[in-house]
Amino acid sequence: MRLHRNLVFAVVDALNLIFNEGEYADKVVEKTLKHDKRWGSRDRGFIAETTYDIVRWKRLYSEIAEVGAPYSRPNLFRLFAVWAVLRGIQLPDWKQIEMTPTRRIKGKFDELSKIRKYRESIPDWIEELGLNSLGEDLWTREIAALNQQAQVILRTNTLKTTKSNLKNLLLEEGIETETIEGHPDALKLKERTNVFKTKAFTDGFFEVQDASSQQVGYFTQVEPGLRVIDTCAGAGGKTLHLAALMKNKGQLIALDIYENKLKELKRRAKRDGAHNVETRVISSSKVYKKLFASADRVLIDAPCTGLGVLRRNPDAKWKLQPEFLAKIIKVQQEILKNYSKMVKEGGKLIYVTCSILPQENTEQVKQFLDSDEGKVFSMEKEVNIYASESGFDGFYMARMIRK
Numbered sequence: 039m040r041l042h043r044n045l046v047f048a049v050v051d052a053l054n055l056i057f058n059e060g061e062y063a064d065k066v067v068e069k070t071l072k073h074d075k076r077w078g079s080r081d082r083g084f085i086a087e088t089t090y091d092i093v094r095w096k097r098l099y100s101e102i103a104e105v106g107a108p109y110s111r112p113n114l115f116r117l118f119a120v121w122a123v124l125r126g127i128q129l130p131d132w133k134q135i136e137m138t139p140t141r142r143i144k145g146k147f148d149e150l151s152k153i154r155k156y157r158e159s160i161p162d163w164i165e166e167l168g169l170n171s172l173g174e175d176l177w178t179r180e181i182a183a184l185n186q187q188a189q190v191i192l193r194t195n196t197l198k199t200t201k202s203n204l205k206n207l208l209l210e211e212g213i214e215t216e217t218i219e220g221h222p223d224a225l226k227l228k229e230r231t232n233v234f235k236t237k238a239f240t241d242g243f244f245e246v247q248d249a250s251s252q253q254v255g256y257f258t259q260v261e262p263g264l265r266v267i268d269t270c271a272g273a274g275g276k277t278l279h280l281a282a283l284m285k286n287k288g289q290l291i292a293l294d295i296y297e298n299k300l301k302e303l304k305r306r307a308k309r310d311g312a313h314n315v316e317t318r319v320i321s322s323s324k325v326y327k328k329l330f331a332s333a334d335r336v337l338i339d340a341p342c343t344g345l346g347v348l349r350r351n352p353d354a355k356w357k358l359q360p361e362f363l364a365k366i367i368k369v370q371q372e373i374l375k376n377y378s379k380m381v382k383e384g385g386k387l388i389y390v391t392c393s394i395l396p397q398e399n400t401e402q403v404k405q406f407l408d409s410d411e412g413k414v415f416s417m418e419k420e421v422n423i424y425a426s427e428s429g430f431d432g433f434y435m436a437r438m439i440r441k
Contacts, residue, residue: 039127039128040130041122041127041129041130042081043130043132044074045077045081045084045085046118048070048073048074048085049085049088049089049092049118050111050114050115050118051070052066052067052070052085052089053089053092053093053109053114053117053118054109054111054114056089056093056353057096057107057108057109057114057356058107058108058109060357062353062357063089063090063093063351063352063353064351066089067085067086067089067090070085070089071085071086079231079232082232083230087187087230088118088121090187090352091121092117092118092121093352093353093356094159094185094352095121095159095185096117096159096355096356097155097156097159097160097161098147098150098156098157098159099117099120099121099159100117101146101150101156102120102143102146102147102150103116103117103119103120103143105117112134115134115135116135116138118135119135119138119143120143122135123138123140123143123144124143124144124147154178154181158181158182158185159185159355160181160355161355161356163360164345164355164358167360167363167395168180168181168345171395171396171397172394172395172396176424176426179424179426180394180424180425180426180432182426183349183424183425183426183429184345184346184348184349184425184432185348185349185352186349186425187349188248188349188350188431189226189227189429189430190226190227190230190231190233190246191218191224191225191226191227191246191247191248191249191252191430192204192215192224192225192226192227192233192244192245192246192247193223193224193244193245193246193247193252193279194223194224194225194243194244195242195243195244195245195278195282195310195311196223196282196283197242197281197282197285197286197310197311197312198241198242198243198310198311199243201217201222201223201224201225204225204238204243204244205217205225207237207238207243208225208233208236208238211236211237211238213227213231213233213236214227214228214229215227215228216228218249221249221252221253222256223252223279223282224249224252225244226249233246234246240309242309242310242311245275245278245279245306245310247275247279248347248350248430248431249428249430249431250346250392250423250428250430250431250432250433251275251276251392251431251433252279253421253423253433253435254276254279254337254339254388254390254433254435255276255279255280255282255283256283257388257390257419257421257435257437258280258283258335258337258386258388258437259335259386259437260280260283260284260288260335261283261284261288262284262285262286262287262288263284263287263288264284264288264289264334264335265288265289265291265332265333265334265335266280266284266288266289266290266291266333266334266335266336266337267290267291267293267329267333267335267336267337267377267380268280268290268291268292268293268337268339269293269326269336269337269338269339269373269377269380270293270294270338270339270340270341270373271292271293271294271299271300271303271317271339272294272296272299272303272339273299273302273303273306274292274299274300274302274303274306274307274315276337276339277290277292277303277307277312277315278303278306278307278310278312278315280337281307281310281312281313281314281315282310282312284314286311286312286313286314287314288314289314289316290312290314290315290316291316291317291318291329291333292315292316292317292318293317293318293319293320293325293326294317294319294320295319295320296319297319300317300318300319303315303317304317323376326376326377326379326380327379329380330379330380331379331380331381331382331383332380332382333380333381333382333385334382334385334386335381335385335386335388336377336378336380336381336385336386336387336388337388337390338373338374338377338378338387338388338389338390339390339391340369340370340373340374340389340390340391340398341366341369341370341373342366342370342391342392342393342398343358343362343363343366343393343395343398344358344392344393345358345393345394345395345432346391346392346393346394346423346425346431346432346433346434347392347431347432349425349431350431363395363397363398366398367397367398367402370391370398370402371402371405371406374389374402374403374406374411374412375406375409375411375412378406378411378412378415379411381415381440382440383440383441384439384440385439385440386418386437386438386439386440387415387437387438387439387440388435388436388437388438389402389403389406389435389436389438390433390434390435390436391433391434392431392432392433393432393434394422394424394425394432394434398434399420399422399434399436400420400422400434400436403417403420403436403438407438412438414440414441415438415439415440415441416438416439416441417436417437417438418437418438418439419435419436419437420434420435420436420437421433421434421435421436422434423435
């Protein structure tokens with residue numbers, strides 16, 4: 039591979055914003071790719087994948103390069119040089135990366151790879167948390183799986199097309215996909231590409247949604263004609279799947295505290311042809327109190343640490359702080375106690391996180407069921423989805439019935 043100066047400099051600029059300015063990797067990459075319209079798909083792919091790679095392996099590369107925060111521009115180039123050497127890429131004769139000790143880099147990599155917190159590039163506190171929560175064997179497997187690059191998974195929008203038809207339409211646009219066993223509406227891209235520029239996407243024939251996230255829709259057991267409430271709807275990835283499973287029949291109420299996210303959901307729902315979605319901003323407790331004991335299904339896709347989706351959000355490892363876990367557990371408890379009251383007798387409450395920690399999952403649900411608010415519910419089913427077993431994101435799902 040021949041390195042091009044403008045592409046490498048774009049990566050370094052992006053890393054500066056992520057590491058030193060605290061910006062989110064996905065937003066930075068999105069902005070960076072708009073800098074030069076002459077960049078082709080291969081150029082854009084290099085910038086995005088290299089940036090994410092260095093973010094993912096930040097601690098390991100920093101140890102090898104002997105640099106740390108705040109990252110000066112020369113230090114960012116040293117991180118890039120480590121990335122290139124470890125991939126067998128010949129370094130050009132640029133002053134920014136001259137005198138790179140190639141043999142020393144490989145030697146330090148071999149040495150540090152024997153220690154899990156360096157090998158998997160994680161902060162000390164996450165290493166300790168994962169080990170204590172999941173145990174040696176599962177944590178070792180899981181953190182290794184969560185450091186793999188996420189695959190691009192599509193969910194067929196069955197309100198407009200079938201999976202087989204979508205597969206053919208994408209093939210006509212030069213995009214090859216394959217089905218995934220056990221995931222009825224999912225297609226996996228054989229090669230990464232920008233699917234958002236396809237006619238199939240513009241026409242609302244699919245959404246990009248990880249296979250584990252797609253499982254939530256089926257687990258919720260929605261049916262046409264029910265009243266369903268998605269309490270933490272966000273921009274609506276799961277809401278839109280529920281609308282498709284309900285075949286646009288019944289009422290689907292999407293709640294969230296962020297109005298801008300619900301506006302995005304409205305836009306996506308229009309493109310997808312999801313007509314039974316109604317959005318409501320949670321501006322006060324009155325919004326959900328009006329819905330008490332009224333819903334057949336209540337989905338709580340709870341805010342969480344997000345440790346199950348590190349494959350697609352590698353910068354979360356560096357943004358998360360130890361005290362956040364205690365804070366978010368309290369938030370989850372409050373959400374469960376308040377939003378569960380919207381389930382009517384005989385209805386079902388579904389609690390979901392994209393975390394792999396039992397503190398946010400099994401233990402959280404057990405505490406809820408032991409509370410005054412939770413005593414009217416009984417557990418029907420719970421599932422832990424681990425990236426090391428599924429090959430997709432880590433998730434937790436619990437389905438409870440109101441007696």
